[in-house]
Structures are given as structure tokens and as C-alpha cells.
Amino acid sequence: MIRPFPVIVPTPSNWAPKFPFPYDQTKDKVTPADIAAMSEMCQWYNAQYATLRAQIARLQTNRIGPDGNDFDYSRDNIAQQVDIVTGNIGQALDFLTPRVQALTQAQNPFGDNYFPIYKGEAFFKLWEQLSNVNAGILAHQPDWFTAPSVQKAQRWGSDIYRLRVCEQ
Template structure:
């Protein structure tokens, strides 16, 4: 079961603290596309609040998501399995080098996503609650937010953080984006 789970997330069947560090992720190059936002119910009602900046930000984040998200999360989870195989001992094998490489990739991703996530419009409803008028805008924003916490946890050598709340929340929002087909 362990090997099947590891293979499903993109790791090797044998977790090893002696694996070499992951390579840097390739830079995301935004290209023109015919992608358009979706406005399912009830987002058809908030369409008037969606700006061109929202649309451009989500278009670019979708290009990142479809090209890089799975690989990045595979790296995070692969590191987690390797750390587990090392009994959470950061001094065994290549664990620290693996952690450093994953942190660089997560931080680069967070830096790339930041201006796009922050460009998304947040509006208040009649009760003063904040919402994102763009379909799955909140999912991208929350994914960016929790992903930024992932690197903090790894850098702090917080072994519980590898499978802790931020990784799980990042996976939750990534799954929500994937299941919505917003990037298709």
C-alpha cells in the first residue's frame, strides 16, 4: 500500500533519504491562449464584478497549474516520504539537501503566484462577508496562501508540517481547481 501511494503521488516505490535533491522546476512562460473564465451558477450573478486583471491572473495561474502543480506537489510529498524513511532525522543522507531544493521550488512558485493571486478581486456581500467574484478565484488565492506556509514549515524543520495542515490545505485547493475544470 505504501509503494502504491508513493507511486500515485509521483515518487519512487522506495522512499530513500539518500535520493538526490529534486531539480529546479522549469520557469513558467506565459503564452497567449484562448482560455476563458467560466461563470457557472451562482458566478453568473457576480460576472459584473470580474475585471480584466482577474481574467488575466487566472489565465496565467491556470498555465502554471496545468504545467507545474502536480510536479511541485509530487516533490513535496516525495520529500515527506523520504523524511519518514529517515525516521524524521534531518541529518541522515540527503534529507537536508532534499528539503532545501523543495523549499527553493516552493518559494519560487509562491513568488510567481503572488502578484497574480493578489490581483484577484475580493468583494463584500450585503452581510460584509468577503467573496471572490471569479469562479475558483478563491481556490487559487487559498492555494497560494497555504503553499507559502509549506516552505515555512519545511525550513523550520517542522516534521509535522510535511503532512500537516498547510500541505493538506494546498492539496485541497489544488483538487478543487482540478475538479472544477476551470483551467480547461
């Protein structure tokens, strides 16, 4: 069911980062701010990500009309669904943005950026793709336009789940 989410209020947590190879080599670059940001993002992920993912998928399907067009939000209750889902994505982005931006990005000797904390990049990429999805839906872009960002968001979200990043 598509309905608005409650606001996430982070609480103290026992979450701790994992340091599998090669992250054991960058452990000294992980800051308390990285750990706090990941802990709070995991609280959001565990509480709302799966439902948000399902809402986005349902909206992507629901907005395709009988004529195959998916930009007309005035039919049925599509506008209401769009308002709720984009509101939920926007709320997620409001929560994730300061935390993603707080993550340390370092450079390797070749000048490439990386996140020293395990799967910090996955949260960054999830945040980035959710931003794209929200912008596309709000701009009435067709499903084929927003679908790649939806798929990439699902990929990064699945990566977080599959690798048990948010388990305590």
C-alpha cells in the same frame, strides 16, 4: 524525481473564466486583471502543480528517519531534497503572489469577502497553504505540523482540477 523546475513564463492564452451559478451573478465584477491573473495561474498550474504536489508528498515521507524523527535534514540527501522542493515552492509563490493579490475581492451585503471570478478563492487558498508548507519545512517543523497545510493545499489543488478551472 525531485529536481528544480524551470521558471514559468506566461504566454498568450485562450483561457476564459466559467460562470456557473452563482458566479453568473457576479460576472460584472470580474475585471480584465482577474482574467489575466487566472489565465497565468492556470498556465503555472497545468505545467507544475501536479509535480510540485508529488515532490512535497515525497519529501514529507523521505524526511522521516528510521527513528521516526523528521527534523534532522543532515542525514542521507534530505538537505538537498529540502533545498530543491522549497526552492520550487518559493518559485511557485513568487509567480503566484502578484497574481493572487491582483484578484478582485468583493463584499456581499453581509460584509463577507468573496472572489467574483470562479475559483479565484481556490487559487488564493492554494497559495496560502503553499506558503505555510514552505515556512514549515524551512523551519524544520515535523511532518505532523506541516501535514495539515499539505492536505489543505492538496484539497484546493484538487478542487481546481476536479472543477476543470484551467481547461481551455
